[in-house]
Amino acid sequence: MVKTIELRVYGMTCDDCVLHVKTGLLGASGVKDAEVSLKDGTALVHADDTVKPETLLSLDVFRGKYKAQLRSVKNE
Amino acid sequence: MNEYDLAIIGWGAAGFAAAIKASELTNNEMKIALIGHGNLGGTCVNVGCVPSKYLIEASKVYKNLKNPLYAGISGDGSLNFQEFMESLRNFVSDERTIKYENVIKNFKNVDLINGSAYFKNNNTVYVNDTEIRATNFIIATGSRPLIPDIMGLNNNYYTSDNIWTIKDLPEKIAILGSGEVAIELAYAFSSFGSEVHIFNRSNRILKNFDDDITSELIKSLKENHINFHLGSKIFKINDSGSGETSIQTEDGIYKGFSHILVATGRIPNIDSLNLDKAGIMYKNGIIVDNHLKTTNDIVYAAGDCVDQPIKLETLAGKQGVTAVNNILGGNESINLHEVPWAVFCEPNVASIGYTEKELRDKNIKYRTRIIGLKNVVKANILKNNSGLAKIIADDENKILGIHVLAPNAAEFIIEGVYIIKNKLTYNDLINSMHIFPTVSESIKICGQSFIRDVSKMSCCMD
Structure with a gap:
């Protein structure tokens, strides 16, 4: 089963930031896809059911300039 | 929404x-x-x-x-x-x-x-x-x-929320409780010249500190003319109607209070x-x-x-x-246990780490050293040397707790925070140079008392 994890992402200011965050999310084990929005400051992460949503917040990409907050988790 | x-x-x-x-x-x-x-x-x-x-x-x-x-x-x-x-x-x-x-x-x-x-x-x-x-x-x-359920205690008392509104110095104040708030305000009002009486159900003050610290503190506070009624259960508060209040305990009736301050916890x-x-x-x-x-x-x-x-x-x-x-x-x-704690009466009480009671309860082995403040030159200069410094260490010399009754102790207990947080030993403490003369030397001298008789030690000796 796949679930959609919505993150609020802080610190993004340009398209490079979006790419950086997306790359960081896609590098995480179990993550299938990620839609990152600069306008909304969000990321929709499609991931295996085994992925613990909280673990995404502590990915390397969120340890510096960018920060993430867990908004919601929905089963697809 | x-x-x-x-x-x-x-x-x-x-x-x-x-x-x-x-x-x-x-x-x-x-x-x-x-x-x-x-x-x-x-x-x-x-x-x-x-x-x-x-x-x-x-x-x-x-x-x-x-x-x-x-x-x-x-x-x-x-x-x-x-x-x-x-x-x-x-x-x-x-x-x-x-x-x-x-x-x-x-x-x-x-x-x-x-x-x-x-x-x-x-x-x-x-x-x-x-x-x-x-x-x-x-x-x-x-x-x-926290307002205790005492007969007659009803809109005739102050707490730490509203004592700041008073205009006149309390002539005679009863303080219910013996925690940090009670002790600090008792010290302040007695220093201003109020007659201060502390009433408390238990026979201790500052329950988070070991008895050797609090018994020494009580001596100092008594010298500041604070009257203690410890182990005293209050039955009733009586208003005379003329602005004076009496307190009835199992020991008798104490009369003539102009103010009652409730400081029995939060x-x-x-x-x-x-x-x-x-x-x-x-x-x-x-x-x-x-x-x-x-x-x-x-x-x-x-x-x-x-x-x-x-x-x-x-x-x-x-x-x-x-x-x-x-x-x-x-x-x-x-x-x-890495949270420092202080009470700002004089002398200050400041503490970090475990107390002896906590270690006994946890069945952890420890050693204790206590030095009187008369060993600390700056305390003698300040003419405020009735306190003590206490260090608790484990079998490997690691410091588990530091507790100080001394002038300015709240200012220098931060040294203890670094010691506890970084799991340092009393040898680390001794090998760290302290400014002479300061009251903070009390912690170092107490550390030295693990390895020598400090009465046979000159100033500034490592």
Whole structure:
């Protein structure tokens, strides 16, 4: 089963930031896809059911300039 | 319905620290509701640490003017208490303006919402009939004075919330309780010249400290003309109708009090939050895990409203910051044994780490050394040498606790914080040079007492 994890992402200011965050999310084990929005400051992460949503917040990409907050988790 | 990334309930030390940290970490992008009522800043700046320390420091100055410590020096020592209290209230107002009201204006992402919040469900609160939904919540509602159930104790007493409104110096004040607030205010009023009586049900003071510290402190406080009625159960408070109050205990009746101050502890402000609606468990405060998360996954709690043994402004601020870090992916916790603690009477009591009682309860082996302050030259210069320093260490010389009764101890206990936090030994302490002459040397000399007879030691010896 796949679930959609919505993150609020802080610190993004340009398209490079979006790419950086997306790359960081896609590098995480179990993550299938990620839609990152600069306008909304969000990321929709499609991931295996085994992925613990909280673990995404502590990915390397969120340890510096960018920060993430867990908004919601929905089963697809 | 208003929606926020973070709603913080309570705008005291914990709430403010959380709001500012969350703003810093998110470049002020996080939309925050900071909900509260009463003066900004909560207990500490308005009715806690700030006015009490102002009162204490002024009382010391007055006492020393009336009773000069050094030969050949004398002073007038007159007191206009009304004028002094007005200056205290102005100082509090200024500090609140500078440290809270002006500070929060820098954060446009933070909405101040005046009102009481209570939960509608697991992710929504009501404030003034408006619904506020948030991704995360931090409850930081603080605590208030506990009023014991005593016959006749009814609108005829002060607490640390309103003692700051008095205009005249209490002629004779009864203080119920023997914790930090009771001891500090007893010291201040007795130094100003009030007749002070402390009544307490148990026969101890400052229950978090070991007996050797508190028994020495009681001696000092008695020399400051404080009367102790410990192990004394109060049956009844009687108002004479002429402005005087009497206290009936099992030992007899004590008459003629102009003021009663209740300082018997504090209770968390959680009654009106409707915590059950949000699935948040509580007992003697809100129950949290090591990361300050409540039993509701999106709700954290920080400060005095948490079910924990320590109620302290510095801890509240640290917990507010820690909660925010954890909401943003952190994995932080706070070791309560690394939290320093001080009582600002004279001499100060300051403490870090384990007490002997805690170690005995945990069945941990330890060794203790105590030195009297007469071994500390600066304490002798200050003519304030009735205290002591105590260090507790384990079998491998690692320091487990430092407890000091000394002038300025609250200022230098930070040395102990670094020692405990970094798991240092008394050899590390001895090998660290201290300034001579300072009262902080008391900690080093106490460390040296593990390896030698300090009475056979000259000044500045390593």
